[in-house]
Amino acid sequence: MSILETASQKMQPTSGRKKSSFIQGDQASPLSSATLGNLIDEQGVKNGGRIATVFPWQRHSISYEQLAERSRLLAKSMLEAGLKHGDTVGIMAGNCYQYIEAFLGAARIGCPFVVFNNTYSPVELSTALAVSSCRILFLASNIGPKSLSPHMHAIQNNSTSLPDLKRIVLISQTRIDSPSVTVEVISYSAFVDNGHSVFMHKGVLRRAERRVKNTDVLNLQFTSGTTGAPKAAMLTHRNLINNGKVIGDRLEMTAEDRLCCPPPLFHCFGLVIGFLAAFTHSSTIVFPSDQFEPNQVLDSIANEKCTIIHGVPTMFLAEIEANNQKKYTFDTLRVALAAGSPVSPSLVDRIQKEMGVEKVLIAYGMTETSPVTFMTSLDDSKEMLLKTVGRIMPHTLAKIVDGKGETLPRGVPGELWTGGYALQKGYWRNEAKTAEAMTIDEDGVRWMHTGDECLINDDGYCVITGRIKDLIIRGGENISPAQVEDRLTEHASIAEACVIGVADAKYGEVVGCFLRLRDGAPKPVSDEIVQWVRAGLGSHKVPKYIFWIGEPGVGNEYPKTGSGKHQKHILRAIASRLLSQRDLKARL
Structure with missing residues (x-):
């Protein structure tokens, strides 16, 4: 019995329990062994x-x-x-x-x-x-x-x-x-x-x-x-x-x-x-x-x-x-x-x-999974085409897990993990990051942590309910907030920076940032900040919205957890409120 068959058997529900979120793609057609x-x-x-x-x-x-x-x-x-x-x-x-x-x-x-x-x-x-x-x-x-x-x-x-x-x-x-x-x-x-x-x-x-x-x-x-x-x-x-x-x-x-x-x-x-x-x-x-x-x-x-x-x-x-x-x-x-x-x-x-x-299909995946692990089909119902990212691809495994890595029942949101032939070999010369992103379970099955919050519905379709990672996706391009934050804090006037994704009608998300001024430093204008980021990073990583700690409506301190981490969900809400207020004033 193969590792995948063992995993499939172990994750099937026992009588009376809700069906497991573990799913496995069709294996009828063999994988190609060609180079x-x-x-x-x-x-x-x-x-x-x-x-x-x-x-x-x-x-x-x-x-x-x-x-x-x-x-x-x-x-x-x-x-x-x-x-x-x-x-x-x-x-x-x-x-x-x-x-x-x-x-x-x-x-x-x-x-x-x-x-x-x-x-x-x-x-x-x-x-x-x-x-x-x-x-x-x-x-x-x-x-x-x-x-x-x-x-x-x-x-x-x-x-x-x-x-x-x-x-x-x-x-x-x-x-x-x-x-x-x-x-x-x-x-x-x-x-x-x-x-x-x-x-x-x-x-x-x-x-x-x-x-x-x-x-x-x-x-x-x-x-x-x-x-x-x-x-x-x-x-x-x-x-x-x-x-x-x-x-x-x-x-x-x-x-x-x-x-x-x-x-x-x-x-x-x-x-x-x-x-x-x-x-x-x-x-x-x-x-x-x-x-x-x-x-x-x-x-x-x-x-x-x-x-x-x-x-x-x-x-x-x-x-x-x-x-x-x-x-x-x-x-x-x-x-x-x-x-x-x-x-x-x-x-x-x-x-x-x-x-x-006639038909618009949706594909879901990540670079590390080659990339597609879920996709809708030409014969899917209109509801599934509009509300899901489809069913699992052949020779692919997936499950929804809680914070401890335990498999959740169908219909319950958690982090999506995927497995099977499409998983990357690892990160180039970076065993530490590979170990962070991938897990080998007790049955020898290798899983990729997607960082996305999803659920598997009763019919086996995947529904994305949120994103666990802070990654900003602007028009399909992934942007690391930490990379933009690092660039911002290299500026002589900026003491601290927190970068978030802000909803945008055209790009889905754009870069927004909350900045804290260094004591006694001159406050740069927005164009200066934009040019500073553009000089060191790609143009799609430039902040569209810039907020300063201490400005009206922003607050005098960053909202942080007890361990000192920025509470980005609160900052996203502040940005949304301030931009809504700006739009309202513009219409009056």
Whole structure:
């Protein structure tokens, strides 16, 4: 009997007791044991000239057999550059065809692919590069209007703290000046041409590919959690291929589907829910722009005749608003998939009516679980589609626990723990944080603590009732309050800071902060605080609302527990009250 079967038997209710919240996904279809390299070659042979990816903004498309060949060239170029099994390869770029080619090339030879958030400041990128020990960095010259020249200069200035980084590959037609002598800079086209080297014959690549196992790390995804310390989830070939497969199955994807994917490739939404779901089903995926732009999404749906559209709620809202001008009538979309933050019933209704989508599905999960563990289905009732995040995914375990880790009955809220094949291998070189986030029970079953308060209803659907973690989710992007607090308190005038999430109609949540002035220090204006945070962190982490301890309505002290911790629920209530008062005054 397997560990999962043992766990399932032990958690079944005894006669007369309310049914346990423990649930287990279907196991009828076996999990894939392939590596991504295996899958690339299989799909190349199976689909040949069928288009795999389309990048309208680059006027570029790639067939399945071309992806197989291009990924071989990238893999050989990496070998020529001296990379070995287990060496990490990083990327900071928009949704471009080079992103996919580099990802697949690294996968072939067992090099974990590290994806960096496009909003990273130069300091954040340098820190993440050091943590992940990248040997090669693929770097765009710009993402949308944002130039990455400051990031290049930060790497040059910190080259001594990045001893592992040996080469930067520029994804650009525009060269960024690089006086650094420690890090070689090469263009993407020149790097790919190195794959034609006579020294990189087929035998070298085959030997490298044979070393790769499906339990090897395929992708490192940074997730700050609530501590603010950068942690990288180690996600394996087995994790990501199978998660992409079951997501596509629940969407009922086929080779005839064309998926429009605005979410970024640096996030599991773009890379797994998007690309790997399409790739495992021989579908075509369309990336409308390098970073989200609603008009380009609308044009891509119309021009590419897309049948599926992905997005976080703020993306759908922007697309609906943009279409008020464009007036597209879509007749090809059959399903939309929303994830990343809560989706309101009113938004679901607007997506269906104003974008012509028959069904809107919801996916739930976290980076550390590859990411999706619950998802609604095309055959779910309207009530379940609107009020839940669906049923558990195949080969996945879940339970609701109390503060002691004891399993609760169905219908009772508590913390959601998940288990099964999709769990991360752990945090990259961080055993302490791995042990904090994951538990192995007495039956040898490994569980991920989600930090979300949920319940499992009588029909096995998951309902999110709150969030145990203090994490702020702004438009689908996770923000660590502690990281923003640290940046704020670096300011010479700020003695103490507490950062909270404030409800927002557009983004779901935005950053709010309560600040205490240093004795005798001049009080900075709000614009100064905004610029201070933006200079050290990504722009999405900048506070929208700033409150000062001692101001009318705020109070003269932070509300704190007996142990000295900020009582954030009280501060959220204060912020809500003050903003309501502001709105009322504005209307009078």
